[in-house]
Amino acid sequence: MQIEFRELDGKSNAYYGLLGGWVALVLIGLFSAFQMEHYGHIITGMNNQVVWGMPHVFAVFMIVAASGALNVASIATVFGKKFYKPLAPLSALLAIALLAGGLTVLMLDLGRSDRVIVAMTHYNFKSVFAWNVFLYTGFFGFAALYIWTMMDRNVNRFNKPAGFGAFIWRLMLTTGTGSIFGFLVARQAYDSALLAPMFIVMSFSYGLAVYLLVLMLAYRWSKRLIGDVVITRLKNLLGVFVAAVMYFVLVYHLTNLYFTKQHDFERFILLDGGIYTLLFWGGQIVLGSVLPLILLYAPATRKSVSATFAACLLVVLGGLAQMYVTIIGGQAFPLQLFPGMVETSSFYDGVIHPYTPSLVEILLGLGGVGVVGAIVVFAVKLFRFLPESLDNSVIDAHHNVH
Amino acid sequence: MSDIDNYRRRFMTGVVGVAATVSLPAGLLFWQTAEGKSNDDTGLASAKTRWGMLIDTTKCATGCDACVRGCDKENGLSGNTSPTSPQWIRKVQVSNPSTGNGFSLPMMCQHCEEPPCVDVCPTGASFKRVDGIVLVDRHICIGCRYCMMACPYKARSFIHHPETDQLAEVPRGQGCVESCTFCVQRIDEGKTTTACQDACNAEGHQAIYFGDLKDPNSEISKQLAQYSSQEVLPNLDLHTGVRYQGI
Structure with a gap:
């Protein structure tokens, strides 16, 4: 039995409402960007100490998730797992949409967005x-x-090389994203080659969580069938990725804890950093990692679709928390000009730098999310991204997975 | 081919057509911006010179900020010290918590020979002149602030709001990054002192030497040859143009 792809009808009020909602979010984001352009970054919470703020939290999350979203397709093409083949088109679409969303935010946050050319x-x-x-x-x-x-079909024979190219490229892309931070010798939070592979593993996790959320919502809202075979397979994979991210986080902090010169920074993130400590333990670890793992694997919840949905949502929130801790926490901790000495100055040397995101920068970030939503909702109506059914019977007949 | 496919084909053709029509004039409009000003236009700078600064912290007085005020005046900075205010030079008070010993020094762009800000700048707006002065080309700075993330000395500031009353010889503008220029406007006029140095001398401290590191007869070279001095964060091996005595 061949799996049929079909575009959404997209004629219902609900569809237009959804598309309209995303577009509205985009417009709000653009309006915020215009405000920032007009008044300057003075209306954001960013300053000369914390130079990258909330827009970067959203943007880097989306850019990292973009490459991860492509993984489902890679598993089908590069690793030849037929099971994932019907899931591949949405995966590639989401990758494009997430990258577009992230880049939009990044570009609109520039001090001179008009010069992006x-x-x-x-x-x-x-x-x-x-x-x-x-x-x-x-x-x-x-x-x-x-x-x-x-x-x-005319170019289907090039699917494998195209998929392979995309897979290699996505690994390079996330290596590049991680290295934006990894190559910063100046700051204690960064300056580590570990960040590149860590960002790749994070991308697996964030990207798959976003993919699952979109898949589940798309099938629920379009009243198409999706069986637990597909969801179980993907959510088990998500669990592995979440655990892998935790491993990298553990190694990162253990390494720092071993080096005496990094103790102050570790104390800041892990013990007395206020919002950063709270977001690390509460957001990134408990809500974003431990709880999803329980929801995905515990006997009581592992078969529940709602629990899987909640787990994906938590992974996304945990990912945003992780970005906040990494990007903003890393800047809030002061640079050390004279290690071991106490420094004070009018330029806030030697003190923890406060940062409170303002509404405009949060709205700019959400505008990027709007870009992702609008692209996906529009594209699934225009092209055949979604299989008509991902019910167990279809999947079983197609792949004999049982 | 089905109607839907036909429709889709026409739709895509339309989209591409509109995109092309819009982007061509837009592209032409952007051309001037895109061309910007080439950063190899280093004007009067000569590779025979490397400008450098030596700060004798034993003469630098705690609590004195004459150099900061001198810099603000020379370069048209407000002198505000809010978290969003630009500060090209600042006085840093350093003390050793285990011994109680301490010193005071001015901190500004260290004009590194291997500047991390120049390495990370995506457009090449951060650049080093052949005479060693590290500058920001305001024509091609896009305001990404990556240089501020990369600078180990926290020497750079971002302009957070529209600037008015700028000085003609020191153009500044919202959305760009800036930092100490070694008073490049003076140097290019043939002067050989910086505003911070003049201000320090006027206060009678004489803690700042400025000059050509490649000229063995310059006062700064003689001082460097005679007394030991050090870079801040020497482990980074950036070969800074600013060196300190007594740290």
């Missing part, structure tokens, strides 16, 4: 950021090509 015409090839400009563009290209080879 300069980033395309002037390159400093030693800059990880400049590499990323190529990595982002290439990722769009590969993902689009990949979708084309999935959807057009």
Whole structure:
């Protein structure tokens, strides 16, 4: 039995309401960006100590999740698992949408967004950021090509090389994203090669969680059938990724705890950093990792679709918390000009830098989420991204998984 | 081919057509911005010179901020010290918690030979002139603040709001990053002192030497040859243009 893909009808009020909602979010985000452009970053919570704020939390999360969302497709094409094949087109679509959302936020947060074109015409090839400009563009290209080879029978024979290219590229992309921080020798929170692989594992986890959320909602709202075979397979994989992220977080902090010079920083994140400590333990570890693992694997909840849905949602929230702790916590802790000495100055040397996100920057971040939603909702109506049914009977007949 | 496919094909053709129509004039409009100003335009700088600074912390008085005020005046900074205010130079009070010993020093862009800000800048807006001065090309700075993340000395500031009353020779603008320029506007006029140095001398402290590190007869070179001095964060091996005595 062949699995049929079909676009959504997308004629109901609910569909237009949903699309309208995402578009409204995009407009709110654009309005916020305009405010920031007009009044300057003074209306954000960012300052000369915490230079990257809430927009970066959203943007980096989405960019990391983008490459992770492509994994489902990679498993089908690169690793030849037929089971994942019907799930692949949505995976590639989501990858494009998430990257577009993240980049929108990143570009609109620039001090001179009007000059974004300069980033395309002037390159400093030693800059990880400049590499990323190529990595982002290439990722769009590969993902689009990949979708084309999935959807057009004439070019289907190129599906494997396109998928392979996209897979390699996504690993490079996330290495690039992690290295934005990893290559910063100046700050104690970063300056580590571990960040590149850690970001890759984080992308597996965030990307799959977002993918599952979108898949479940799409099938629920379009009244199409999705069986527990598909969901169980994906949620078990998600559990592995969540655990893997925890492993990397553990190694990162253990390494720091071993080095005396890093003790102050670790104390800040793990013990007395206020919001950062709370977000680390409460957000990233408990809500974002431990609780999802329980929901995904505990006998009482492991068969519940709602529990899986909740687990995915928690992984996303935990991921945002992790980004907040990594990006903002890493800057809130002061630079040390003279290690071991006490420093004071009018420029806030030696003190923890306070940061409170303002509404405009949160709305800009949400605008990026709107971009993701709008692209996905529009695209599933325009093209055949979603199989008509992912019910157990269809999956079983197609793959003999049982 | 079904109607839907036909429709879809027409739709996609339409989308591409509209995109092309919109992007062509937009592209032409952006051309000027995109071209910007080339950062290899280093004007009067010469590679035979490397400008550097030596600060004798034993002469730098705790509580004195004459250098900061001198810099603010020279470069048109407000002198505000809110978390969003630019501060090109600041006085840092350093003390050893186990011995109680301490010193005071001015901290600013260290004009590294291997500047991390230049490494990370995506557009090349952060650049080092051939005479060793690290600057931001305001024509191509996009305001990403990656240089501020990368600078180990926290020497850079971002302009958070529209700037008015700028000085003609020190143009500044919202949305760009800036930092100490070694008073490049003076140097390019042939002067050989910085505003902070003049202010320090006027207070009678004489804690700041400025000059050409490549000229063995310059006062700074003689001082460096005679007395021991050190970079801040020497472990980073950035070969800073600013060195300190007594730290």
